[in-house]
Amino acid sequence: AQSVTQLDSHVSVSEGTPVLLRCNYSSSYSPSLFWYVQHPNKGLQLLLKYTSAATLVKGINGFEAEFKKSETSFHLTKPSAHMSDAAEYFCVVRAIKAAGNKLTFGGGTRVLVKP
Amino acid sequence: EAGVTQFPSHSVIEKGQTVTLRCDPISGHDNLYWYRRVMGKEIKFLLHFVKESKQDESGMPNNRFLAERTGGTYSTLKVQPAELEDSGVYFCASSSGQGINSPLHFGNGTRLTVT
Numbered sequence: 001a002q003s004v005t006q007l008d009s010h011v012s013v014s015e016g017t018p019v020l021l022r023c024n025y026s027s028s029y030s031p032s033l034f035w036y037v038q039h040p041n042k043g044l045q046l047l048l049k050y051t052s053a054a055t056l057v058k059g060i061n062g063f064e065a066e067f068k069k070s071e072t073s074f075h076l077t078k079p080s081a082h083m084s085d086a087a088e089y090f091c092v093v094r095a096i097k098a099a100g101n102k103l104t105f106g107g108g109t110r111v112l113v114k115p
Numbered sequence: 116e117a118g119v120t121q122f123p124s125h126s127v128i129e130k131g132q133t134v135t136l137r138c139d140p141i142s143g144h145d146n147l148y149w150y151r152r153v154m155g156k157e158i159k160f161l162l163h164f165v166k167e168s169k170q171d172e173s174g175m176p177n178n179r180f181l182a183e184r185t186g187g188t189y190s191t192l193k194v195q196p197a198e199l200e201d202s203g204v205y206f207c208a209s210s211s212g213q214g215i216n217s218p219l220h221f222g223n224g225t226r227l228t229v230t
Contacts, residue, residue, distance in 0.1 A: 104160075106157065
């Protein structure tokens, strides 16, 4: 069984300040972890993925995430928020032994960027 | 390359009526998935097609939901009869393979409102 908990349902940051979105997971197997973003009226876009290679993963638009097995965490960060980062972000886990691409989503974190 | 396309983008129907959602995957993608997000909840897996065959339909909530993928191209998801709790956003995704290096590409979703 696997599950994902996003610790904040809403995060508000000022433009130019760092962004931190927290995610904890549980999985019976070695997991693959993803962050997706959904802008208003758009589909889910893959930001980055962790697949048991480097623990620090760099994604698009300046985002990165660090896999910490001891803490079962996969927090998403960005050094400097931009107005275009306002969106909802989803932490997602897939157990490597699972067939297909059945994904388990966290509840989402809605990011507000203030000018 | 055209992305995953979903029709309609919005649908408002009355309880007891029937609605059919359509998904056109990326051309050549054998794997097609349906997910949905009910208001205030996580995005949850519904089912997975490989070509025209259902590989995993463990997430389908009940027999009011029928998914088809005749010919292994586009897919439809029919809800009959619709109930209030079926309201939410229905996402379709496709991938070329099932491995971790075949990410899911999501459509913009269909927002279904049952009144």
